């Protein structure tokens with residue numbers, strides 16, 4: 001073996017699916033004590049590559065060597081035996097088992113043939129302490145939030161003595177504080193000699209955490225560069241061109257109010273929420289995690305009930321808790337949890353793109369299939385959905401491309417008021433700009449957009465006005481020119497400061 005620090009090497013890997021070459025002659029290597037970032041657009045092949053290492057997929061050709069020896073990884077057990085642990089975005093934990101049971105699943109310490117719970121819990125507590133997470137090993141996993149689930153997964157990887165830890169977009173769903181904590185743990189593991197493969201769409205994380213970067217483009221490994229490479233250069237390598245303007249907001253003239261929300265209240269969740277969104281406007285809804293932003297927009301969309309207040313679209317009151325009424329009135333919602341709420345995974349791209357429009361036109365008594373196909377073609381082209389064709393099942397699209405389909409579905413539906421909840425989570429930098437441009441087109445043609453985002457630069461870069469929520473109330477409103485990170489944060493913590501809530505509930509939204 002040439003380099004004693006080399007943990008694994010991938011050479012000339014190819015993997016095809018019907019109609020798609022997902023990976024084509026990909027090279028990659030990982031050393032002890034490094035964070036190696038995998039960077040690439042949505043659909044570039046990042047997840048497919050790591051699935052070769054976790055044993056979920058087998059390559060069509062190419063070589064994988066671990067510790068200098070060629071290996072075949074035919075399943076999760078092979079991968080585990082080779083010291084490779086993978087943490088996916090959808091965690092692999094069993095909700096009804098405890099933290100300790102999950103960590104030692106199938107390997108519980110036994111005493112006289114029975115599971116030795118005392119020892120299992122003590123061992124788990126030690127591992128949890130190593131990752132610095134304060135959780136009782138006897139807690140059922142279903143009671144944990146996302147950040148802690150991730151920590152339990154890391155503890156499990158440690159228990160397996162993993163030398164290679166693969167993390168697929170671990171920061172996508174974390175708050176700033178949680179990201180800091182994760183980074184501390186990852187650095188510690190790196191210092192202990194673990195090799196970490198790290199996937200992210202947040203470029204600023206690369207210099208902060210990474211050592212080397214392998215760039216995948218269209219299923220090929222196009223370059224390997226140091227993590228200190230400037231961001232614009234990374235973008236160029238990844239998308240094959242430079243991006244001039246990250247937030248290309250083109251303001252339109254604000255017209256009549258399309259959406260009016262008055263006194264919206266649900267006890268214990270949000271109170272007296274008043275705002276309006278005018279034709280041609282992008283209004284950002286900022287706030288800390290837990291401020292009630294998603295809850296408010298779900299109530300506006302009729303997906304959840306409220307106790308009092310009114311929602312009007314173009315001057316007409318909407319019946320509460322009635323999604324169909326909201327959609328008929330022209331409201332659309334791209335939800336935060338897209339896989340759960342936004343897509344029919346076993347239907348095709350075209351079927352998913354047509355879900356809202358088809359519902360409407362069939363109610364009106366006709367279905368223009370050719371027109372639907374043209375529309376689906378157009379929008380998938382604009383959003384650069386990477387797919388074998390409109391007939392591909394959404395389940396087999398890459399994560400980012402699935403998200404583009406949900407957004408596309410609503411863009412096609414000609415909604416007057418489009419509500420976007422975390423629209424660019426998991427979306428690559430190039431595709432983000434495409435989405436912003438489509439937002440511009442919408443507002444230029446007189447539509448209104450209400451956008452929740454935890455990515456503060458995105459809110460500031462794309463909104464004409466920013467509403468800031470704090471503890472279920474609108475704490476203030478800022479015009480685009482006065483909306484700075486500091487001004488938003490001051491409002492976001494304002495109610496919290498007066499009510500002196502425990503610091504642990506105050507989790508700052510992502511700001512990068």
Ligand SMILES: Nc1ncnc2c1ncn2[C@@H]1O[C@H](COP(=O)(O)OP(=O)(O)OP(=O)(O)O)[C@@H](O)[C@H]1O
Nearest residue numbers: 017022042043044045046047048396397398399400
């Ligand atoms: N089971 C499958 N069947 C058919 N095509 C697939 C399957 N799995 C992946 N693909 C295709 O392989 C390509 C690479 O997808 P992959 O999920 O590896 O991308 P990615 O780089 O992880 O993207 P993202 O950033 O969006 O997560 C995509 O075009 C995808 O549609």
